[in-house]
């Protein structure tokens with residue numbers, strides 16, 4: 245780990261500690277702790293698991309079990325831009341699968357994966373709440389609705405252009 | 409004073425509501441108008457978002473649909489500065505000009521404030537009669553009287569199973585313990601449903617008030633709202649609402665001068681469908697893997713941290729203040745004999761007006777699809793509805809006169825569920841839809857019960873085979889056999905009901921399964937492996953567009969000459985069909 249990152253890491257781990265000790269009841273604090281770890285890093289680094297294990301006296305293996313049980317937790321870092329494809333029912337019946345394959349073709353990576361250049365991560369979600377615009381994807385905080393497979397290239401391009 | 413309301417539920421925000429909101433503020437400032445802009449929750453017409461309502465003193469309100477920042481600018485200048493409303497964008501030009509006319513057949517009890525008030529303002533909630541019900545409960549009613557009222561109202565749990573809410577409260581009240589908990593289930597796991605989210609975003613105080621009444625009735629002093637993390641706006645508004653209540657003393661010690669103490673905390677879910685199941689949800693609050701437990705003991709005896717716990721759904725709670733204020737009889741005057749009151753549905757799919765609708769129980773399927781939802785999009789044919797999400801099933805259009813209530817829906821093999829209602833047309837393949845839901849439940853199975861874990865996997869494999877043309881004689885019977893075993897062999901509702909989407913589609917659309925298995929055809933032209941593409945010699949004029957689009961080089965031909973398609977190279981990607989401007993590609 246780079247020195248800078250290490251310092252940042254330790255500092256934020258400290259924040260957890262405050263967070264934890266402020267909580268009067270220790271009951272059920274594991275999931276909120278993991279959520280705040282993920283908030284700080286975009287994923288849950290291995291060190292964080294050991295650290296939380298020490299604090300809560302929950303064995304690291306059990307924490308790992310909790311992490312892998314819930315879809316929200318990631319053990320790998322995210323790319324720069326987050327693409328969320330909706331695979332909810334409305335989007336499914338309106339052709340989400342074809343949007344997904346267009347995305348996979350265009351990105352060269354599948355769901356839960358990051359492009360080689362680390363620029364995009366593709367995640368799948370169920371219903372982002374604008375079924376009337378289905379099929380829908382979200383890139384970071386922007387919603388792109390009423391999509392067709394041939395529109396995907398253009399959508400991604402606007403983000404790629406911002407890179408340069 | 410002019411009031412402008414902007415729809416800022418998740419639906420409004422996704423449609424660009426926040427930039428409309430900013431533009432309105434800017435323009436008002438530039439024009440120097442005395443106007444107040446407020447963000448409201450979802451009023452139910454999600455297909456019309458971004459919605460902007462302009463209310464001037466003494467005038468009927470004007471509701472603008474599909475507003476963009478550019479349109480917002482014109483609304484301010486033309487409507488408010490030049491006093492010249494832009495009629496063609498206004499949608500409430502109904503005979504009476506009443507907003508209610510935009511919601512035919514609806515009765516709004518749960519959604520009474522959604523889209524009307526600013527959900528971030530406790531004062532607006534109070535102005536509409538908010539927190540009067542808890543005051544009445546604390547000052548005039550005993551816990552037993554409250555429970556009795558809720559029992560008589562006929563309110564049944566809106567989270568899916570439809571158990572009498574009053575009875576549940578009674579069991580929780582009768583449990584002896586020094587400590588009891590209340591939980592609000594806001595996990596909303598059905599991947600096509602958004603009722604609870606809209607209520608939380610549009611009227612969070614109503615849910616809090618319902619929880620207070622329930623807590624007082626059963627004797628709980630602490631509550632959790634378990635809300636899925638995918639609902640950031642709902643969580644934010646709930647937090648704010650709780651804080652406002654604490655500041656006013658509506659939460660805390662000695663509420664309304666009584667000796668009732670109550671506090672509410674929020675727990676964010678972490679993305680597991682099974683955590684909507686009550687025992688799994690409680691395990692999740694305790695910080696564990698969300699694995700369901702055997703009942704009994706029921707939560708009312710032994711729930712969160714081993715204490716008696718009452719758990720209800722968001723919509724269930726949102727009904728309660730209305731019932732306390734208006735009486736059990738008023739609520740029970742809506743609905744059918746055994747299903748009272750209203751139900752909120754999230755309409756989506758191939759329907760013209762997708763969004764939220766609150767209708768009295770007992771409305772027919774046709775009324776929902778045609779009158780409430782405006783019929784099928786794009787001139788297509790109504791084929792079926794899917795109700796109840798992954799635990800529910802499909803009901804064919806031929807049963808359109810069926811009255812929607814718990815018992816009638818159960819008889820079809822589907823379930824009422826939490827209120828997701830997806831409308832399907834002839835382009836939806838029922839085998840594919842069943843596969844979609846089974847894929848979902850198979851993924852979300854927690855893995856505890858063998859039949860749920862492995863049985864759903866086997867069913868999914870069979871459906872996969874059928875949809876790629878490798879179905880065999882006996883597959884339907886095998887699916888039915890597995891379905892029955894999974895139903896019996898699973899501990900919780902997830903496994904018990906997982907086969908429902910498959911069973912109901914076999915029951916009502918068996919011929920579609922048979923077409924896939926025996927004729928290797930998908931009648932809805934959806935399953936790509938079963939389609940063939942050919943070129944219509946009469947229509948092809950040799951434009952070469954498809955030749956250029958065909959990545960597998962299956963189509964060849966020169967400009968202005970008839971193209972040919974080599975079936976042995978065709979990957980059935982369908983691109984030629986999509987691009988051809990002359991309908992010269994035949995798909996069947």
Ligand SMILES: Cc1cc2nc3c(=O)[nH]c(=O)nc-3n(C[C@H](O)[C@H](O)[C@H](O)COP(=O)(O)O)c2cc1C
Pocket residue numbers: 564565566567568569570571573593594595596597598681682683684685686687719720721722724826900901902
């Ligand atoms: C797999 C599964 C998922 C569930 N998901 C939800 C849910 O997302 N929201 C909900 O309110 N109830 C859900 N339930 C039902 C709850 O277990 C419970 O019955 C309900 O929250 C009780 O509240 P009610 O009586 O007000 O309906 C689910 C049940 C099962 C078996």
Ligand code: FES
Pocket residue numbers: 330331332333334335336370371372373374375376378379380599600
């Ligand atoms: S199903 Fe995709 S937004 Fe609802």
